Amino acid sequence: MTYTAVKPGKIAYQLSAAPSAYVGEVDALRCLAMTAVILQHCQLLPFGWTGVWLFFVISGFAITSSLLGSGRAKHSKPGLIRNFYMRRCLRIWPVYFLVVAINIIAATSVGKGEIISALPWLATFTYNYRMILDGEIWPANGHLWTISVEEQFYLAFPFLFAYLTKQRLAAALWICVALGPALRILLTAWLG
Numbered sequence: 001m002t003y004t005a006v007k008p009g010k011i012a013y014q015l016s017a018a019p020s021a022y023v024g025e026v027d028a029l030r031c032l033a034m035t036a037v038i039l040q041h042c043q044l045l046p047f048g049w050t051g052v053w054l055f056f057v058i059s060g061f062a063i064t065s066s067l068l069g070s071g072r073a074k075h076s077k078p079g080l081i082r083n084f085y086m087r088r089c090l091r092i093w094p095v096y097f098l099v100v101a102i103n104i105i106a107a108t109s110v111g112k113g114e115i116i117s118a119l120p121w122l123a124t125f126t127y128n129y130r131m132i133l134d135g136e137i138w139p140a141n142g143h144l145w146t147i148s149v150e151e152q153f154y155l156a157f158p159f160l161f162a163y164l165t166k167q168r169l170a171a172a173l174w175i176c177v178a179l180g181p182a183l184r185i186l187l188t189a190w191l192g
Helices: 024-041 050-069 077-109 113-123 127-134 139-163 166-191
Strands: 002-007 010-014
Touching: 024 050, 050 077, 050 139, 077 113, 077 139, 113 127, 113 139, 127 139, 139 166
Parallel strands: none
Antiparallel strands: 002 010
């Protein structure tokens, strides 16, 4: 709250809210998504896999809001991208690599040394491809494919915001929406 003097002896109060990209209702959606995934793994909700899709939608919303709110005009293009990657890395990498380290220690301690073969995939955020090609070695790593997908998304998405005009950005996003299902169908047919 800021105070502005109007007349001697009187003070006018002026509220100034700091802009925030936080939307509290998104946390409720995260809770629903998490609950659906857990119920799927407990074999109590056959369509709980939709929680993963909801997580991806939430992530896309959060990243888009973050990039739109970052003030594209205020930053240089490389600065916008650098700031984006710094925020993402500081938010995701410490916990991710801690989970990977704990899982490697746990797996090797119970004689599942073959988990070491997954380490390059885990370290490069390509674990989703490893699971497609070879399946899962250690069940506690099973959910890490989703982080790989998100990190791959982060490789391209900020460049669209930094280097495209608003009109071209809108067109590029609509193209992604249109091509997404077609690409999924083609890949499923090819890999299936």
